[in-house]
Amino acid sequence: MSQTHLFSLPQSEPAAADRVTLFADVILPLPLPKLYTYRVPFELNDQVVIGGRVLVQFGAKKTLSCIVAAVHETPPKDYQAKYILEFIDDAPVVTQPQLKLFRWIAEYYMCTLGEVINAALPSALKLSSESRVQLHPQYLSEGTPYPLSEQEQKIVEALGTEDGKALTFSEVGEILGISSFHKVIKSLIQKDVVFLFEHIADKYAPKVVKKVRLAHHFVAEAALEGLFENLASKPKQLDVLMRYIQRVPVYQNEHANHTGLEKAALTSSPHLSPSAVNTLIKNGVLEQFDQIVSRFPLDEKEGNQMPFELSEAQTKARDQVLELFGQKDITLLHGVTGAGKTEIYIDLIRKALEGGGQVLYLLPEIALTAQIVTRLMRVFGSRLGVYHSKFSDNERVEVWNGVLSGRFQVVVGVRSAVFLPFDSLSLIIVDEEHESSYKQYDPAPRYNAREVALMMGTFQGAKILLGSATPSVETYYQCRAGRWGLVPLTKRFGEAGLPEIELIDTRRNAQQGQKKPSHHFTPELTAAIEGRLSQGEQVILFQNRRGYSPFISCLDCGWIPKCKSCAVSLSYHKNAHELRCHYCGHHEVMPRECPACGSRAIRAMGFGTERIEDDLKLMLPEANVQRMDLDTTRAKNAYQQIISDFEQQRTNVLVGTQMVTKGLDFGNVSLVGIINADSIIHYPDFRAHERAYQMFVQVSGRAGRKGKKGKVIVQTGDPQQPIFDKVMRNDYQDFYEYEIAQRREHMYPPFARVIKITVKHVEERMALEAAVLLTQELVERLGRDAVLGPEAPYIFRIRNFYLQEITIKLSREHTVLKHAKAQILEAITLVRDEKDFRQARIVADVDPM
Numbered sequence: 017m018s019q020t021h022l023f024s025l026p027q028s029e030p031a032a033a034d035r036v037t038l039f040a041d042v043i044l045p046l047p048l049p050k051l052y053t054y055r056v057p058f059e060l061n062d063q064v065v066i067g068g069r070v071l072v073q074f075g076a077k078k079t080l081s082c083i084v085a086a087v088h089e090t091p092p093k094d095y096q097a098k099y100i101l102e103f104i105d106d107a108p109v110v111t112q113p114q115l116k117l118f119r120w121i122a123e124y125y126m127c128t129l130g131e132v133i134n135a136a137l138p139s140a141l142k143l144s145s146e147s148r149v150q151l152h153p154q155y156l157s158e159g160t161p162y163p164l165s166e167q168e169q170k171i172v173e174a175l176g177t178e179d180g181k182a183l184t185f186s187e188v189g190e191i192l193g194i195s196s197f198h199k200v201i202k203s204l205i206q207k208d209v210v211f212l213f214e215h216i217a218d219k220y221a222p223k224v225v226k227k228v229r230l231a232h233h234f235v236a237e238a239a240l241e242g243l244f245e246n247l248a249s250k251p252k253q254l255d256v257l258m259r260y261i262q263r264v265p266v267y268q269n270e271h272a273n274h275t276g277l278e279k280a281a282l283t284s285s286p287h288l289s290p291s292a293v294n295t296l297i298k299n300g301v302l303e304q305f306d307q308i309v310s311r312f313p314l315d316e317k318e319g320n321q322m323p324f325e326l327s328e329a330q331t332k333a334r335d336q337v338l339e340l341f342g343q344k345d346i347t348l349l350h351g352v353t354g355a356g357k358t359e360i361y362i363d364l365i366r367k368a369l370e371g372g373g374q375v376l377y378l379l380p381e382i383a384l385t386a387q388i389v390t391r392l393m394r395v396f397g398s399r400l401g402v403y404h405s406k407f408s409d410n411e412r413v414e415v416w417n418g419v420l421s422g423r424f425q426v427v428v429g430v431r432s433a434v435f436l437p438f439d440s441l442s443l444i445i446v447d448e449e450h451e452s453s454y455k456q457y458d459p460a461p462r463y464n465a466r467e468v469a470l471m472m473g474t475f476q477g478a479k480i481l482l483g484s485a486t487p488s489v490e491t492y493y494q495c496r497a498g499r500w501g502l503v504p505l506t507k508r509f510g511e512a513g514l515p516e517i518e519l520i521d522t523r524r525n526a527q528q529g530q531k532k533p534s535h536h537f538t539p540e541l542t543a544a545i546e547g548r549l550s551q552g553e554q555v556i557l558f559q560n561r562r563g564y565s566p567f568i569s570c571l572d573c574g575w576i577p578k579c580k581s582c583a584v585s586l587s588y589h590k591n592a593h594e595l596r597c598h599y600c601g602h603h604e605v606m607p608r609e610c611p612a613c614g615s616r617a618i619r620a621m622g623f624g625t626e627r628i629e630d631d632l633k634l635m636l637p638e639a640n641v642q643r644m645d646l647d648t649t650r651a652k653n654a655y656q657q658i659i660s661d662f663e664q665q666r667t668n669v670l671v672g673t674q675m676v677t678k679g680l681d682f683g684n685v686s687l688v689g690i691i692n693a694d695s696i697i698h699y700p701d702f703r704a705h706e707r708a709y710q711m712f713v714q715v716s717g718r719a720g721r722k723g724k725k726g727k728v729i730v731q732t733g734d735p736q737q738p739i740f741d742k743v744m745r746n747d748y749q750d751f752y753e754y755e756i757a758q759r760r761e762h763m764y765p766p767f768a769r770v771i772k773i774t775v776k777h778v779e780e781r782m783a784l785e786a787a788v789l790l791t792q793e794l795v796e797r798l799g800r801d802a803v804l805g806p807e808a809p810y811i812f813r814i815r816n817f818y819l820q821e822i823t824i825k826l827s828r829e830h831t832v833l834k835h836a837k838a839q840i841l842e843a844i845t846l847v848r849d850e851k852d853f854r855q856a857r858i859v860a861d862v863d864p865m
């Protein structure tokens with residue numbers, strides 16, 4: 017065989033008969049009802065990867081990256097397929113089990129696959145025509161050991177002309193004069209010469225650490241000896257050098273010098289002088305360089321620590337779970353607050369990992385991950401990945417890839433973690449399974465991560481453990497029916513008992529003229545707080561409303577400021593000196609005088625967390641009060657900071673919204689105060705009673721978790737509410753019996769499936785007309801009994817859209833449900849296609865919470 021054959025393309029094309037034309041169905045990151053079909057360029061037939069990304073042209077100008085969902089030989093009927101422009105991946109970024117799951121989500125939650133993909137992929141994986149490249153800092157400081165092709169060189173030159181210059185993909189294409197420029201970019205990325213970032217999204221910023229190493233001419237032993245002699249009269253510099261040699265064994269291994277040492281290891285040492293470090297750098301003894309590092313470094317010290325030894329009750333519960341897993345796929349661990357469920361999960365995770373499977377541990381709230389990650393890190397170290405929205409996009413991509421590569425075998429995360437590319441899950445834990453924050457309201461897919469997890473478990477053959485002290489009625493019903501396993505844990509871990517609950521009648525207090533120091537605090541609550549603080553114990557206060565006050569009002573003319581786009585009053589935020597809409601984010605400066613009558617008598621009405629915090633600081637100037645709500649936790653590490661301050665007892669009182677009620681574990685909290693219980697009970701929804709029960713039990717559960725007897729004070733204007741009795745007796749069974757009877761009688765879940773349809777229109781009349789037409793169409797298809805509404809919701813206008821809601825109740829039977837959804841979509845399409853209703857938006861929410 018001649019040499020040239022190895023390098024040149026085959027001389028002749030294969031005979032036409034062998035030539036297979038492949039088509040790929042791709043998922044575009046757009047809400048399109050169908051997949052689009054593109055043609056695979058023949059010479060690239062063997063490069064198509066299902067689950068890999070390809071670049072295609074969509075519409076006239078747009079270049080988009082999308083995921084290949086299927087490959088076949090059938091051309092599309094209605095249009096001429098365009099060619100795929102480029103293949104980005106040679107291995108899938110989305111696995112087959114994921115694609116299957118995404119299809120299920122789209123079908124079940126009545127949305128498009130594009131919407132699912134859009135929610136699932138971290139945006140750094142979604143290249144589009146807006147992606148840009150820039151020179152990599154590592155390349156700028158060190159160059160690259162790899163040879164660059166002529167085309168690559170061209171791009172580097174184009175980027176190098178000015179500092180921080182970036183090129184779009186199409187500019188790269190123009191410079192090279194070719195359309196298949198993506199290969200060049202990919203190769204440059206692999207060689208760390210350039211990096212990629214989304215123009216619209218945050219800039220991709222690789223994590224860079226400053227390092228130092230010995231200048232190469234000092235590495236040889238003789239040179240190093242000479243250096244020591246030269247520095248003999250400079251003890252501070254000598255110290256730095258000695259430390260460097262200690263940490264980096266240059267004598268034993270010259271190559272060790274290449275990786276160097278983090279500069280901070282020298283400059284932040286209390287025994288070394290930072291200026292001596294800098295002098296050594298200035299004099300060329302040490303050289304400074306940047307290194308790109310993983311955002312999740314391997315830490316050899318972490319991990320492999322033994323978890324706590326399980327108590328007898330925990331061991332028994334764990335064994336029961338394992339036994340039930342032998343018979344059933346889904347089991348509920350129903351353990352009271354503080355029972356030690358987390359330790360049981362940890363034990364089960366260890367077992368699952370020993371068996372070689374992957375584990376997903378879902379939590380409802382980022383606030384909770386802060387505490388639990390610390391506990392899991394100790395045991396699982398760098399095998400543990402963490403996934404939530406406070407992570408930057410880059411970090412999310414690192415976790416995504418870590419799951420694909422097998423680096424992360426356990427992932428703890430909030431609801432979006434169900435989208436990660438698992439393919440061999442053996443255990444899924446859904447902690448606080450009753451939580452409504454598992455449900456995504458907006459935008460589509462409006463999924464419930466608990467339900468998705470159940471389906472994911474079925475697809476991958478994983479066992480599922482649901483955990484809660486207050487299980488959802490739906491879950492408990494399945495357990496009672498014997499379909500799911502049930503393991504009870506009725507005692508708290510250790511000596512701790514459940515807290516005592518006391519109801520304080522705020523009406524009686526009000527009649528007695530209790531106004532000062534603050535009428536939000538009854539004398540009983542104030543005394544209890546003072547008492548606990550004087551014992552050195554900590555207090556949690558719960559108020560389910562953020563801001564200073566939910567509205568303000570002019571005392572003279574009664575004016576109340578409302579949002580221009582939403583049918584709600586504006587909340588007053590005192591620290592920011594603003595009025596804010598909690599629905600659309602609109603904000604304006606707090607007025608000095610009433611714009612209606614000019615009076616200055618403007619008062620804050622009602623109270624939110626900010627006001628509680630404020631009043632408390634006045635009442636107890638000595639105490640350290642911190643607040644945890646949406647407003648104080650926007651910064652990336654804010655949760656962690658607040659929680660660790662409270663854990664370390666740097667703060668005495670924690671005031672917060674529902675964030676403080678869930679799963680947090682503080683040993684020294686002996687009092688929980690519920691400032692206004694009534695606002696929790698009165699909520700227009702069939703789940704109101706269930707929610708209230710869960711909320712009260714959960715927030716009470718934060719008190720007295722270790723040893724000391726805890727106490728809960730509930731302020732209410734209606735102490736006769738039957739729900740309090742159930743909470744105080746901690747009688748879940750009683751709550752359940754009452755609730756399930758209600759649900760059966762009124763045909764609500766678990767006896768029916770609910771789908772809520774919201775019709776939105778900027779004109780009130782059109783919203784109603786569209787909703788009336790839709791209701792007719794739905795009644796025709798599903799029958800009168802299945803359709804309730806239309807009805808304007810309590811907040812009938814949001815972001816300029818008037819709302820109308822239709823509630824549909826359906827049989828739970830799978831085939832019926834599937835059929836009904838198809839009919840609902842048909843009815844929606846029909847209304848949307850009406851000329852008059854083109855501007856209407858219609859949203860279907862399956863299993864609304």
Ligand SMILES: Nc1ncnc2c1ncn2[C@@H]1O[C@H](COP(=O)(O)OP(=O)(O)OP(=O)(O)O)[C@@H](O)[C@H]1O
Nearest residue numbers: 324325326327353354355356357358359509679681
């Ligand atoms: N076997 C054990 N050894 C030592 N400490 C334990 C053990 N089990 C649990 N604990 C401690 O008991 C406390 C309560 O446990 P954990 O937070 O797991 O409760 P939980 O059941 O998850 O409660 P909640 O439903 O309120 O979230 C924690 O501080 C935990 O560290």
Ligand SMILES: [Zn+2]
Nearest residue numbers: 579582597600
């Ligand atoms: Zn608004």
